[in-house]
Amino acid sequence: MYARRCYAIIQIVKINQIFSHSRQRWLNQPFASHQYHRWLIEKGSLTARLQKRYPDFYVKPLSAIDRKPVFEEAALLQMAVNDTAQIREVLLYGNGRPVVFAHSVLPRRSLQGEWRSLGRLGNKPLGAVLFANPKVKRTPLSYKKLTANHALYQAAKHFAAGRPEYLWARRSIFSLNCASIMVTEVFLPSLCSRAPNFLSEP
Numbered sequence: 001m002y003a004r005r006c007y008a009i010i011q012i013v014k015i016n017q018i019f020s021h022s023r024q025r026w027l028n029q030p031f032a033s034h035q036y037h038r039w040l041i042e043k044g045s046l047t048a049r050l051q052k053r054y055p056d057f058y059v060k061p062l063s064a065i066d067r068k069p070v071f072e073e074a075a076l077l078q079m080a081v082n083d084t085a086q087i088r089e090v091l092l093y094g095n096g097r098p099v100v101f102a103h104s105v106l107p108r109r110s111l112q113g114e115w116r117s118l119g120r121l122g123n124k125p126l127g128a129v130l131f132a133n134p135k136v137k138r139t140p141l142s143y144k145k146l147t148a149n150h151a152l153y154q155a156a157k158h159f160a161a162g163r164p165e166y167l168w169a170r171r172s173i174f175s176l177n178c179a180s181i182m183v184t185e186v187f188l189p190s191l192c193s194r195a196p197n198f199l200s201e202p
Helices: 002-024 034-040 046-053 071-076 113-120 126-131 151-159
Strands: 058-067 085-094 097-107 142-146 167-176 179-187
Touching: 034 167, 034 179, 046 085, 046 097, 046 126, 097 151, 113 126, 113 167, 113 179, 126 179, 142 151, 151 167, 151 179
Parallel strands: none
Antiparallel strands: 058 085, 085 097, 097 179, 142 167, 167 179
């Protein structure tokens, strides 16, 4: 009985995952992303690249709340219906301005073992921890132009000067042993704009 129930849950999750991909239409490549392109396709640590560009780089925590993630995120992380996660949102600052809004989904069942400290990062960058461990695996990046009807656009727009028509975002899933977390990064216009004391991109 238990085995049949588990199998049913797994099948539902797989169906939901396929449905979510189709409905949300995240892309395999960031077509026509212009000045954001090199940032979006960066396969290494975004934190490390930002630290290289901005000597004053820092992380500002916004929230870390335990709740159920949105349907799509739960499906991609193969979470059961009643599973909860820590939803962590931070701003990455450079040159005194927010340049990236980061939204991470850390299922409670994943915050154990080697990742037990991820639920208590505070102002430490999550990327620095993930890329420091060579055993961590990462799925290919996917991309999306977020428009005003998307929840992440609504969350990030307060930190985007001028309320742009859309915001480019990318996401991927990091895995260690049987634990997985999702990281979504929304790139703000200030990343590609010029300002006093602006440092040239390496």
